[in-house]
Amino acid sequence: FFEKNGNPISPVHDIPLFADEEKGILNMVVEIPKWTNAKLELAVAEKLNPIKQDVKGGKPRFVNNVYPYKGYIWNYGAFPQTWEDPTKVHSETGAIGDSDPLDCCEIGSEVAQCGQIKQVKPLGVLGMIDQGEMDWKVLAIDVNDPLASQINDIEDLQHLFPGLLHATFSWFRTYKVPDGKTENLFAFRGEARNREYAMDIVLESYQSWQDLVSGKIKYKFDCSNTTLDWSPMVMTIETAGKVLEGTVPGLPEMEGYNQTEQTYMEDSLEFMETPLMTVKRHAVTLQRQFPHGTNELSLLISEIGTATKCIGGHIRDHGPGPLQDLIDFAEAQMFRTLSSSGLVCVLVSSRQEKPLPVPDISCIGNYVVAYNPLVVGDCSTLSMGTIFGIYYRKSPTGKQRGDSSDVLQRTGYEQVAAGYCYYGSSTMLVYTMGFGVHTFTFDPFSGHYILNTQQLRIPKHGKIYSVSNSALSKVMSQAVHDFVKKMAESRDASGMPVHQFRYEHSLIENFHRILHYGGILMMPGPKDENLAHFLGEAAPLAFLTEQAGGRAIVASKRPVLGLSAWTLTMRVPVFIGSSIDVDELCKLMEQERGNIKSSSSGALKPQS
Numbered sequence: 001f002f003e004k005n006g007n008p009i010s011p012v013h014d015i016p017l018f019a020d021e022e023k024g025i026l027n028m029v030v031e032i033p034k035w036t037n038a039k040l041e042l043a044v045a046e047k048l049n050p051i052k053q054d055v056k057g058g059k060p061r062f063v064n065n066v067y068p069y070k071g072y073i074w075n076y077g078a079f080p081q082t083w084e085d086p087t088k089v090h091s092e093t094g095a096i097g098d099s100d101p102l103d104c105c106e107i108g109s110e111v112a113q114c115g116q117i118k119q120v121k122p123l124g125v126l127g128m129i130d131q132g133e134m135d136w137k138v139l140a141i142d143v144n145d146p147l148a149s150q151i152n153d154i155e156d157l158q159h160l161f162p163g164l165l166h167a168t169f170s171w172f173r174t175y176k177v178p179d180g181k182t183e184n185l186f187a188f189r190g191e192a193r194n195r196e197y198a199m200d201i202v203l204e205s206y207q208s209w210q211d212l213v214s215g216k217i218k219y220k221f222d223c224s225n226t227t228l229d230w231s232p233m234v235m236t237i238e239t240a241g242k243v244l245e246g247t248v249p250g251l252p253e254m255e256g257y258n259q260t261e262q263t264y265m266e267d268s269l270e271f272m273e274t275p276l277m278t279v280k281r282h283a284v285t286l287q288r289q290f291p292h293g294t295n296e297l298s299l300l301i302s303e304i305g306t307a308t309k310c311i312g313g314h315i316r317d318h319g320p321g322p323l324q325d326l327i328d329f330a331e332a333q334m335f336r337t338l339s340s341s342g343l344v345c346v347l348v349s350s351r352q353e354k355p356l357p358v359p360d361i362s363c364i365g366n367y368v369v370a371y372n373p374l375v376v377g378d379c380s381t382l383s384m385g386t387i388f389g390i391y392y393r394k395s396p397t398g399k400q401r402g403d404s405s406d407v408l409q410r411t412g413y414e415q416v417a418a419g420y421c422y423y424g425s426s427t428m429l430v431y432t433m434g435f436g437v438h439t440f441t442f443d444p445f446s447g448h449y450i451l452n453t454q455q456l457r458i459p460k461h462g463k464i465y466s467v468s469n470s471a472l473s474k475v476m477s478q479a480v481h482d483f484v485k486k487m488a489e490s491r492d493a494s495g496m497p498v499h500q501f502r503y504e505h506s507l508i509e510n511f512h513r514i515l516h517y518g519g520i521l522m523m524p525g526p527k528d529e530n531l532a533h534f535l536g537e538a539a540p541l542a543f544l545t546e547q548a549g550g551r552a553i554v555a556s557k558r559p560v561l562g563l564s565a566w567t568l569t570m571r572v573p574v575f576i577g578s579s580i581d582v583d584e585l586c587k588l589m590e591q592e593r594g595n596i597k598s599s600s601s602g603a604l605k606p607q608s
Contacts, residue, residue: 001048001050001244002014002015002048002050002115007226007237007240008048008226008237008240008241008243008244009048009225009226009227009240010048010049010224010225010226011029011042011049011051011080011115012029012042012044012049012078012080012081012101013049013080013081013213013223013224013225013227013228013231014080014225014226014227014228015027015029015080015081015117016080016081017079017080017081017082017202017206019119020119024121024122024199025119025120025121025143026079026104026119026120026121026122026140026202027079027080027117027118027119027120028077028078028079028104028106028117028118028119028120028140029042029051029077029078029079029080029115029116029117030075030076030077030106030112030113030114030115030116030117030118031051031076031077031078031114032071032072032075032076032077032114033072033075033111033112033113033114034071034072034073034074034075034076034111034112035070035071035072035073035111036071036072037062037063037064037065037070037071037072038053038060038061038062039053039054039060039061039062039063040052040053040054040114041053041054042078042101044099044100044101044221044222045220045221045222046222047222047224047243048222048224048225048226048240048243048244049222049224051114051115063175064175064178064179066170066171066174066175069167069171073167073168073171074105074106074107074139074168075105075106075108075110075111075112075118076103076104076105076106077103077104077106077118078100078101078102078103078104079101079102079104079138079202079205080101081206081209081210082101082102082202082205082206082208082209083097083099083100083101083102083205083208083209083212083221084097084098084099084100084101084102084133084134084135084136084205084208085097085099085205085208085211085212085217086098086099086133086219087217087219088208090134093127093129093134093187095129095132095133095134095187096132096133096134097133097134097205097208098130098133098134098135099133099219099220099221100135101205101209102136102138102201102202102205103135103136103137103138104120104137104138104139104140105137105138105139105140105168106118106120106140106141106142107123107139107140107141107157107161107164108141108142108144108145108147108148109145109146109147110142110145118142119142119143119144120140120141120142120143121140121141121143121148121151121152122138122139122140122195122198122199122202123139123140123141123151123152123153123154123156123157123195123198124138124139124153124154124157124192124193124194124195124197124198125137125138125139125192125193125197125198125201126139126168126169126172126186126190126192126193127186127187127188127193128172128184128185128186128187129184129185129186129187130184134187136201136205137168137172138198138201138202139154139157139165139168139192139198147160152195153194153195154192154193154194154195155194165192168192169186169190169192172184172186173186173190213225213228213231213233214230214231214232215231215232215233224240224243226240276446276448276450277450277451278440278448278449278450278451279301279302279305279429279431279440279448279449279451280298280299280301280302280305280448282438282440282451283297283298283301283302283431283433284298284299286298286433286435287433296343296365296366296367297367297390297416297417297433298433299341299343300338300341300343300344300365300367300369300390300417301417301419301431301433303337303338303341303343304334304337304338304369304388304419304421305421305429305440305449306337307333307334307336307337307338307386308386308421308427308429309427309442309447309449310333310337311329311330311333311334311373311374311386311421311423312421312423312427312442314326314329314330314333315384315423323376326374326376326384327351327373327374327376330373330374330386331349331351331373331374333373334347334349334371334373334386335347335349335356338369339356339358339359340359341365342363342364342365343365343366343367344358344365344367344368344369344402345358345364345365345366345367345368345393345395345400345401345402345406346358346368346393346401346402346403346404346406346407347368347369347370347371348368348369348370348371348404348407348535348536348568349370349371349372349373349536350370350371350372350373350533350535350536350537351372351373352568353568353569354404354568355402355403355404355407355568357401357402357403358401358402364400364401364402366392366393366397367390367391367392367393367416368390368391368392368393368402368406368407369388369389369390370388370389370390370391370407370535370536370539370540371386371387371388371389371536372386372387372388372533372536372537373386374386375387375506375507375508375537376506377504377505377506377507377508377509383424383504383505383506383508383509384422384423384506384508385420385421385422385423385506385507385508385509385512386420386421386423387419387420387507387508387536387537387540387541388418388419388420388536388540389412389415389417389418389535389536389539389540389543390415390416390417390418391406391407391410391414391415391416392414392416393406394406394407394410404568407535407565407568408564408565408566408567408568409564409565409566410564410565411561411562411563411564412534412538412539412542412543412559412560412561412562412563412564413561413562415539415540415543415561416433416434417431417432417433417434418431418432418539418540418541418543418544419431419432419540419544420508420511420512420540420541420544422508422509422512424509424512426441426442427441427442428440428441428442428452428512429442429449430456430512430515430544431544432543432544432547432548434547435547436454436455436456436547436548437455437456437457437515437544437547437548438451438453438454438455438456439451439452439453439456440452456515456516456548457548457549458514458515458516458518458545458548458549458550458577458578458579459517459518459578460518460549460578460579460580461518461578461580461581462514462517462518462519462520462577462578462581463498463499463500463517463518463519464499464500464501464502464513464514464517464518464519464520465484465487465499465500465501465502465519465520465522465581466501466502466503466510466513466514466519466520466521466522467480467484467503467521467522467523467524468503468505468523468530469503470530471523471524471525471527471529471530472484472524474525474526474527474530475524475525475526476526477524477589477592478592479585479588479589479591479592480522480524480585480588482588483584483585483588484522487499487501488501499519500519502519507523507532507537507541511541511576514576514577514578515544515545515548515550518577518578518581519577519578519581520575520576520577520578520581520582520585521574521575521576521577522574522575522576522585523573523574523575524573524575525573528571531571531572531573531574532571532572532573532574533569533570533571534563534565534570534571534572535565535568535570538552538560538563538571538572538574539560539561539563541574541576542559542560542561542574542576543561545576545577546559546561549579550576550577550578550579550582551576551577551578551579551582551583552574552575552576552577552582553574553575553576553582553585553586554572554573554574554575555573555589557586557590560572560574560576
């Protein structure tokens, strides 16, 4: 509850809207301080309208974090003596009011306190439409903020706070999605209106509040107050004091977000444990939990799944056959499926030296897919697979097709998704969108990839080491030789080998084994057949490995994902697998590097 000079008041009705009407300075009641998650709000249905934490299902409510932010990204509150009238339709938006005070997002640098009254200068307004109701969001700045004198309108905000308008729009659009609700809509295509328009909205809501408190409009909104003598709902100080009797003074404790809710991933993915969770449904549902973005990425994952089903079926039907025929089919199938999806702007195949442009007859999307259409080993059909990595386009979105600039000079960290399909005794699809690694098995009866393992974790230490003996004989690094020797010679107490050498002439089969059972896969070079194509192999597999808790390096401590391709055909050495095993190899590489530096510095010393 609020008090003034020791007397109870309503923060909605008894605090004046204008702090300085001539200068357009308004009072704002802070409900939720910046960077906090507790859903505190003015209780408009209760007498004297105290601030309370919203409760749903008997539990206090908290807003979900909207990546990459923590809680509310401004000091959030409301203007007193305002009301968004649900009995009127706004002439420009066609939506009715939401029956709440007008909301305010205060963008100043200070983290406010709940219940604080700030004097703010409106800058603009965003027209959010929540379930068909108009829910205006006025952007304002504390008049005491160091930058307040430099910001007077929405254009100034764009210059001094670049990115804040877009962040505000994105936050309000998606913050309810993790609760299973749809994205909010916006008037004016999501563009914020200027200060003049914002003040018009303020004055409209002020007039609506006057109609409400005077009794001209009857609605379920408690108008009890202690200072408005002209209002039929005014009460004496003594009556107001009785309202407070039996209540607990103060506000609910603002507990931390993580102390009151379940782990985010556990809560959001719990319902996925149901049978027949297809890869399409899984990707769509997962992306909704992390709301920045649309379903386009999920649909692209599904399209890749469709292409791999066709490739897998062709391999089963045609047996080992001529490998080049299988490769050609896989190449054509990936291109046809993805280029016609309307989701990509350019494709990059590890088997082509130039990017594959999307045909003119196809719609242009916003993603780039780099892939190896068919990883082949020996003549066995049990050692084939398709690998893919997905990036968001770098060139401007629109009707223009992408080109090599959309993938060159971009680090592996910029991937938004990656995965592979393994055509073994059963066909498996493994993918990540940056929130863990998930595996699916193809069900020939339903024709779908069905969820097999969720949140796959690679063991921190494994017994398998995998490297080509022909490559090892040509490797110059003594650290790699020492590491392999140590693996081969290590014994347990009973004299049995601790580690197991497993190597097939197929990158996909070796990696699939390491990902599930742990250990380390080494592709040390120096020839191309013992190096990994960066865009279509190394970067996607490194992304998967790190998402599963492992490591992927090119040399010493340098991660694969830290590299960027300077050509479409760039190939790199890769050491990938369990974190402890890769760390052990790193130490040997560091020692070797130190020895080389010492010998070099000694050779440069002048002779006495």
